[in-house]
Amino acid sequence: MDQMKELDNVLVQADEELKDVSDLNSLQQKKANFLGKKGPIAQVMATMRELSQEAKKELGQKSNSVKVALEELFEKKKKAIEDAIINKKLASETIDVTLPGVNVPTGSIHPLNRTIQELEDLYISMGYTVAEGPEIETDEYCFEKLNLPKGHPARDMQDTFYINPELLLRSQTSPVQVRTMLEKKGEPIKIICPGKVYRRDADDATHSHQFIQCEGLVLGKNVTLADLKGALLEMAKKMLGEEREIRLRPSFFPFTEPSTEVDVSCGLCGGKGCNVCKNTGWIEVLGAGMVNNNVLKMCGYNPDEIQGFAFGIGVERIAMLKYRIDDIRNFYTNDLRFLNQFKEVK
Ligand code: PHE
Numbered sequence: 001m002d003q004m005k006e007l008d009n010v011l012v013q014a015d016e017e018l019k020d021v022s023d024l025n026s027l028q029q030k031k032a033n034f035l036g037k038k039g040p041i042a043q044v045m046a047t048m049r050e051l052s053q054e055a056k057k058e059l060g061q062k063s064n065s066v067k068v069a070l071e072e073l074f075e076k077k078k079k080a081i082e083d084a085i086i087n088k089k090l091a092s093e094t095i096d097v098t099l100p101g102v103n104v105p106t107g108s109i110h111p112l113n114r115t116i117q118e119l120e121d122l123y124i125s126m127g128y129t130v131a132e133g134p135e136i137e138t139d140e141y142c143f144e145k146l147n148l149p150k151g152h153p154a155r156d157m158q159d160t161f162y163i164n165p166e167l168l169l170r171s172q173t174s175p176v177q178v179r180t181m182l183e184k185k186g187e188p189i190k191i192i193c194p195g196k197v198y199r200r201d202a203d204d205a206t207h208s209h210q211f212i213q214c215e216g217l218v219l220g221k222n223v224t225l226a227d228l229k230g231a232l233l234e235m236a237k238k239m240l241g242e243e244r245e246i247r248l249r250p251s252f253f254p255f256t257e258p259s260t261e262v263d264v265s266c267g268l269c270g271g272k273g274c275n276v277c278k279n280t281g282w283i284e285v286l287g288a289g290m291v292n293n294n295v296l297k298m299c300g301y302n303p304d305e306i307q308g309f310a311f312g313i314g315v316e317r318i319a320m321l322k323y324r325i326d327d328i329r330n331f332y333t334n335d336l337r338f339l340n341q342f343k344e345v346k
Helices: 001-016 024-035 041-047 051-094 112-124 153-157 175-184 226-241 293-298 315-323 336-342
Strands: 136-138 162-164 167-169 189-198 212-221 246-253 257-267 281-291 309-313
Touching: 001 024, 001 041, 001 051, 024 051, 041 051, 051 246, 112 189, 112 212, 112 226, 112 315, 162 336, 175 189, 189 281, 189 309, 212 226, 226 246, 226 257, 226 281, 226 309, 226 315, 246 281, 257 309, 281 293, 281 315, 309 315, 309 336
Parallel strands: none
Antiparallel strands: 136 167, 162 167, 189 212, 212 309, 246 257, 257 281, 281 309
16 A cells, blocks of 8 residues: 555655754744644545545554654654753853962952051950040040140140141040040950051151051059050060060150150160161160059049059051061052062961
8 A cells, every 4th residue: 555655754754854953943843744734644644535444444553653653753853952952051151160260369458457456366365355436536535634734745745636626636546545434434444446646747757647556554453564564575575576575764644654665675686786776776666654643533533442554556666667667658658569568478
């Protein structure tokens, strides 16, 4: 029977034609061509009427099995095309994790911030807490309550930026002592306060109109000058090296009595004398002293019960000694050639 052969041929032909199909639209089209109403199977079936009962049955079965086979063939091809599409997509999205990464330029912690952080870590480890105060201060807190009434000659020690007669840019972090004492109302205190201060100084290698101090204040029963020396010696050794020594020279600050200027032994010459320490073997790093009784009283403390010490560390001074920087202006010009040197510093 010719029709039977024709049906076999349909399969062979479909197989052949599908070889070139690579997208789902064309596949759909082909499927419609082969299995649709005008397709070869439908055409063969149209000739059935002339056949015997026996032949009809045979042809019917045959056409059904060819249809099933065709459908399987198209389904298989569809799956193959879909797999190919997915594989292509995956290949295009593959990341080679062994390729070197893109280097994103990073900054570094500014040497002054780094120094402040180290000071904070050090004093926190000794039981201090960190206090803060405003950079715009009142004359009362910055001077009067620190035993510096208006017209006091010692006000000339700090040439101050005034906003109006009562408000100023703080010239020292000592007003944070005042604020803390007024808040604590006679209770013991152990704080440091790092922060920016301002003075009407002409900028040069060792002066800046804006710089950073780290104030310290410890008040309690039986706090002595020896405790002050211990707190500062520890700082000198931890910040600048275990071999460092400190010495206290008598000095004057209106808010402390006795007052002292604190020097640290020169790290370059080891104390023998060189041009960095101007042949003295010592470098001045801070002012300190026992809190003046007048200050204690003005801030609500009874000097017969509680006394203590205060110090004001020059943060730039410490950073300059630590990193061997010879011009304070380097900290404030933000020259990347300078700042990049601190990327590796730990
Ligand atoms: N505030 C002082 C200054 O700026 C430093 C200092 C602080 C001295 C605390 C004694 C006690 O010069």
